[in-house]
Amino acid sequence: MVKICIVDTTFARVDMARHAVDVLTTLMPDVQVVRRTVPGIKDIPVAIKTLMEMEGCEAGMVFGWVGPTLNDKISYAVYSLALQMVQLELGRHIIDVTVHEDEAPGDPARLREIAVDRARKHAENLYLLLRRPDELTRRAGTGRRQGYPDAGPL
Numbered sequence: 001m002v003k004i005c006i007v008d009t010t011f012a013r014v015d016m017a018r019h020a021v022d023v024l025t026t027l028m029p030d031v032q033v034v035r036r037t038v039p040g041i042k043d044i045p046v047a048i049k050t051l052m053e054m055e056g057c058e059a060g061m062v063f064g065w066v067g068p069t070l071n072d073k074i075s076y077a078v079y080s081l082a083l084q085m086v087q088l089e090l091g092r093h094i095i096d097v098t099v100h101e102d103e104a105p106g107d108p109a110r111l112r113e114i115a116v117d118r119a120r121k122h123a124e125n126l127y128l129l130l131r132r133p134d135e136l137t138r139r140a141g142t143g144r145r146q147g148y149p150d151a152g153p154l
């Protein structure tokens with residue numbers, strides 16, 4: 001059995017974690033997912049660190065949603081740095097699945113598509129990291145994207 005810790009936020013406008021859990025349980029029938037929800041992205045680093053330590057998770061996924069303002073982008077940069085520090089402290093992967101409101105301004109349907117695609121593809125990435133790392137090596141340099149169509153190799 002593999003245990004995955006997931007932290008998401010109430011600030012998000014799409015339940016991305018639900019889509020990731022669907023992929024993870026399909027690809028890894030023996031997975032146990034431990035999920036917690038916090039208010040916003042700045043709450044995620046301590047929540048995922050605490051959860052992974054308490055639950056003994058092999059890896060984690062976090063789901064953030066960032067507004068379009070400069071303050072939102074600064075908050076994301078701080079959050080992202082904190083998350084990197086948590087990964088280094090724990091010595092375990094934590095996949096960051098974040099959507100930025102300005103990726104599809106004025107188009108909520110497209111924003112939802114981006115969020116769902118990104119969550120599902122990153123769940124597959126986590127599966128590959130844990131169970132089939134050689135497949136990731138085979139995909140090196142292929143221009144894969146999460147939330148958008150693949151760009152392809154040059």
